[in-house]
Amino acid sequence: MKAPEMQAYMKSAMPFLGVRKPARVALLKSLPVIPDRDEWLHAVQTLWREATYREERYVALSLSGDRRFQSVDLMPWFDEMIVTGAWWDHVDEIASKRVGPLLRSAPEVVRPLVLEWSTDEDRWRRRTSVICQLGSKGATDVDLLTACVDANADDPDFFLRKGIGWALREFAKTEPGWVRSFVEARPGLSPLSRREALKHL
Structure with missing residues (x-):
């Protein structure tokens, strides 16, 4: 796939160089x-903020996950990446692989912020609140998941509805009974969210 096709597929205003993932x-x-x-944070921020091609942001996103340096003081930076990235290819990795681990390691700091995001005007912050616990399995904060889903269940936005279904479908691998009961108790849940949530049940 060449650069124009990659840009069209991603519906990206930022152009692509045409460098595919294996090469990156x-x-x-x-x-x-x-x-x-x-030095690491400066490199990540500079690459992200000054990017003129989308692949530069992909590299910055990958570098941002360096496990040696993860701590809750990065949350404002990850928030900036969510808001300025503003598309699923950026946001989903930040949500599940940056915010999620920090939520599990420091819930007293991250949880209140995630709750705030669940009702934020920015749809990507709200999507992050819904999907940030992907992969948490038994460590999932069920009350937080419930609050974030319920806050967005009526929103017509495709990415929010898809995110709700995705989050519930993944949690169903750990707690299928809970997810089934959750969905049954919410007849107003969108057909898309409902279908995704119950996909393997």
Whole structure:
């Protein structure tokens, strides 16, 4: 797939270079390790903010997941990435692989912010609140998941409805009975969310 096709598929205003994921992964592996946290964050932020091609943001997104440097003080930065990235290819990775782990490790800090996002005007913050617990399995904060889904269940936005179904479908792998009861108790849940949630039940 070439750059114009990649841009059209992603419906991206930012152009593509046409570099596919395997090549980006190889590039990342060839880069020297950044030992200093401040230097790392500066590199990630500069690459993201000054990107003129979407692949540059993909590289910044990958670099942002360096496990050595993850801590709750990065939440404002991840919030910036969510709002400025503003599309599922950026937001979904930030939600599930950046915000989610921080939520599990420091719920006292991250949980109130996720609750705020669940009712925010920005749909990508709201989608993040719904899907950030993907992969949490038995560590899922059920009350938080409930609050975030219920806050967005009536929204007609496709990405929110799809996100709700996705979050519930994944949690059904751990608690199928809970998800079935949850969906049955909410007749107003959109057909899309309902169908996705019950897909494997």
